[in-house]
Amino acid sequence: MEDGSGFTVQDKRGVDGGDQPKAEETKKQPSFTDQCFNEDILGPWFASNMFPNKYMIDRQTGLVVNSNWSYVDHNLPWIMVNNDGSRECDFYKDVDAMHNIIPSPCRCCWKVVVMPKTLKQLFQLLQIEEAMAKADPYCFCKCGIELRQDVERNYGGYYYCNDLNQGLYRLQQVRANVKANMEDGENVPVILKRGCTEYERKFGPSDKWDELAEKGNWDALYSRLLTVFKIDKQFHKQPLLVQKHIIMKWFAYATSIGDPTIPELNGGEKMYPGYVTYEIPEENKDA
Numbered sequence: 001m002e003d004g005s006g007f008t009v010q011d012k013r014g015v016d017g018g019d020q021p022k023a024e025e026t027k028k029q030p031s032f033t034d035q036c037f038n039e040d041i042l043g044p045w046f047a048s049n050m051f052p053n054k055y056m057i058d059r060q061t062g063l064v065v066n067s068n069w070s071y072v073d074h075n076l077p078w079i080m081v082n083n084d085g086s087r088e089c090d091f092y093k094d095v096d097a098m099h100n101i102i103p104s105p106c107r108c109c110w111k112v113v114v115m116p117k118t119l120k121q122l123f124q125l126l127q128i129e130e131a132m133a134k135a136d137p138y139c140f141c142k143c144g145i146e147l148r149q150d151v152e153r154n155y156g157g158y159y160y161c162n163d164l165n166q167g168l169y170r171l172q173q174v175r176a177n178v179k180a181n182m183e184d185g186e187n188v189p190v191i192l193k194r195g196c197t198e199y200e201r202k203f204g205p206s207d208k209w210d211e212l213a214e215k216g217n218w219d220a221l222y223s224r225l226l227t228v229f230k231i232d233k234q235f236h237k238q239p240l241l242v243q244k245h246i247i248m249k250w251f252a253y254a255t256s257i258g259d260p261t262i263p264e265l266n267g268g269e270k271m272y273p274g275y276v277t278y279e280i281p282e283e284n285k286d287a
Contacts (some may be wrong), residue, residue, distance in 0.1 A: 020035040022202030041224055044096075044098045048097070053067065054094075054242040055229075061230065064229045064230065065226050065231070065232065066091065074242045074245055074246075077145045077147050077246070078142045078144035078246070080238045081126070081141045081143065081144060082129070082133035082140050082141055083142075087160065091103060091229070091231045093112075095225060096199070096202075101213070101222065102195065102203060102209055102213065102218065104213070104219050105215065109160065109194070109196075110159060110193070111159065111167070111195075112158070112159040112161065112170045112174050112190065112192055113156060113157070113172060113190070113193055114143070114190050115188060115189040115190070117155070117157040118154070118260070119155070119251070119262060119265060121185075121261075122145075122157075126183065128181050128182065129141045129157060140159065142157070142158050143157035144156065144157075145253045146248065147253075159174055165220075170192075171190065175253065183198055190211070193206070196210070251271055254271075255271045270287070
């Protein structure tokens with residue numbers, strides 16, 4: 001029905017702002033390629049050439065598993081005094097490399113760090129850690145030489161904790177042990193820090209990490225990864241033959257930095273004999 005203006009009543013409601021109901025907005029359906037792109041969480045992992053050398057997809061479960069868990073890594077600067085098998089640090093670092101996030105387990109990791117100044121103190125720390133781990137199987141710790149270029153010390157020891165309160169308890173305990181059982185222990189720094197040094201260098205102060213995680217929705221991404229990854233180290237004690245090999249690395253490193261305590265640990269001798277040196281004969285000095 002027209003009203004003389006050329007519009008039907010129904011048309012006119014749409015033109016003059018009458019009571020015509022608004023059409024429902026139709027959401028654009030994602031295309032098939034969009035869906036694949038959103039679901040391809042492993043794309044960057046494949047592109048990084050981590051498959052199949054480091055990770056592989058299990059035929060039976062369809063999950064990603066780590067392919068080298070059964071090998072003992074001998075190329076380490078650390079003696080792993082007491083390993084926490086629940087910490088999958090290599091996997092966490094790969095997650096950061098692929099997705100630029102700090103995984104939630106790393107934000108829950110607190111470390112008591114001991115900073116020996118000499119090789120002799122490092123061996124004393126090794127004895128302290130062994131005694132503490134024997135008394136407490138949940139005292140997870142390691143010690144060794146520091147080879148990272150962004151760490152301003154030569155030696156280090158680490159105790160791993162799962163929250164701040166546990167870290168504060170362990171900090172007090174370790175400080176007391178270092179003071180009582182390490183030569184000049186009262187002057188050896190012992191601190192509590194959160195997570196890995198590499199994360200603090202990359203993402204900034206650790207007391208801001210939770211804000212970054214919430215803003216970037218990191219935990220949701222990490223949860224998605226856990227639906228496709230099944231990491232299983234089946235951690236075992238570091239073999240004695242590997243520990244002996246690592247100790248020889250300690251001596252070599254201590255030699256390279258001129259550590260003065262080597263003779264105290266090596267029967268009064270340096271690791272290597274001195275040079276044969278030559279001097280200008282007295283009669284030729286004034287020539």
